[in-house]
Amino acid sequence: MRLLFSALLLSFSAPAFAFPEMVRHHYVNCNACHVNPSGGGLLTEYGRGMSGEVLSTWHYENESLFLHGALKPEKLPSFLNVGGDVRAVQVHRESRQVREGRYILMQTALEGAATVGPVSAVASYFAPDRKNHVHGELGRFYLLGNVTDAFQLKAGRFLPAFGIADPHHILSTRQSLGFGYGSNRDAAEAHYSGEQWHGALGVSRSRLDSALRQKEESVSFQLEKFFSDSYRVGVSAWRGETEQMRRWLWSLHGILGFTEHSYLLSETTWQNRQSKTPGSAWEMGIFHFSRVGYEFFQGFHLTALGDISETNISQPDSLTVMAGGGPIWYPRPHLEFELVFTQRKILRQSREWEDYAYLMLHYYL
């Protein structure tokens, strides 16, 4: 049981958040609203403005600013940008054998950026442990150099761009592939964020104390094309190698804003991995999720989610299927609520469906 909740904790803990579905408002590149060109985390001045104007149901003037505007931006040094996130979830799981719930503090990060000329230094601090206690710890940190309006270089500890940077680390395309909680890596990456294309090329190395528990050296590549300014379609590739294994990841994804209210996010990743033990065969796994959403009124969405993964297609019991959905509500800037009900089947554990639901609260400074 403890193991199960550890897995839940890992699945839910989110080092960053992003709203890729904002592509429906023609935000094709993440760095309009986030300092990080891969999205998530610290907001830009524009991103804060949009969190009130576009994301939330209600807002008053300057409410979306740091500390709800209580601290006027002019009181802060102009080179400094400060933010932070607190994210917590109540999880419920029920099957014939078990009925249980748990509160998990997923994220408690204070994040800041200091910008001098074209270079920004970004770092986040504080993190919860598995007993929901907050302690001091450097999370993501990096130096970001804006070579031109469209070209950026980044070096430090972060997760390189791969697939959709979705904040739902419960998705098989995230945690199952090593892109969830605690997966920040020592990395360097180049980004091109143009009018029609986004591209990223990076090298990285995971750490023994990361969730991956291995030192994986990797090269990653992502290329995305924008269509009609509200459709973003991309491919990603990843080549990783540890002492014990090597793997290739190939991914296709689409972030499609059909209208200003409706959207679809979909990603399929194929993993080929092989143990370095002589004679070992390649194993292929498939990981897929799709989420459709509709914004009924500003800030209130209903979503439906489907997720299916088979970590090794030659072993049928490696199949996990999850389907469900629920509302997401951004009532005011700084606040996000998400309620999700799903049915889930993990063949390795049971052949029966189980209820799996969570209520997530996210507060950002």
Place this chain on the structure above:
Amino acid sequence: MKTLFVLSLALSLSTVTQAAVPLKNQPGSGKVEFLAVGRPSMLKIHGNAAGPEAALTAAGHQLKGAIEFSLDKLDTGISLRNEHMKEKYLQVKEHPKAKLTLVDAPVDPSFEKDLSNASEKSFRGKLSLHGKEKEVSGTYTAKGGVVQAKFPITLSDFGIDVPKYLGITVADTVNVDVELPLRKE
């Protein structure tokens, strides 16, 4: 007498071919769209307005006349952005309308029959915007009475300040698309 008859016929046919054909769009039909790009991040700002009013004529292998629309109808999808655009930059209270007067917009000889051109054509016109008039040029197509024109404008040419908001600066060049379903009056 025979020569006189042929001459009269030729003159009357010539008059028929060169007669101006007045064209209008139905009230409320058609649209004007613009695309502006904000940097950094290449943010795409789409604005649109329904119901431009066209008063055109097709005559002498040319499309002539003017198209105008109320700038107050422009919508970018974000209310605060609309407010900034209209009040601070376009200053629509002082300059409520934009007007494109065609200077050189050639049409196919058969245009008057089905309001279509066989291929895309170039055009020139004078755009009156924000109290200034400047020549603009672009391309347009016409098919079954639906005219679609596109042309770039330079904001600074019209005395419009380059829009800036929360760290995003809009490029000086903005692309404009006009769609007009025309019919013969």
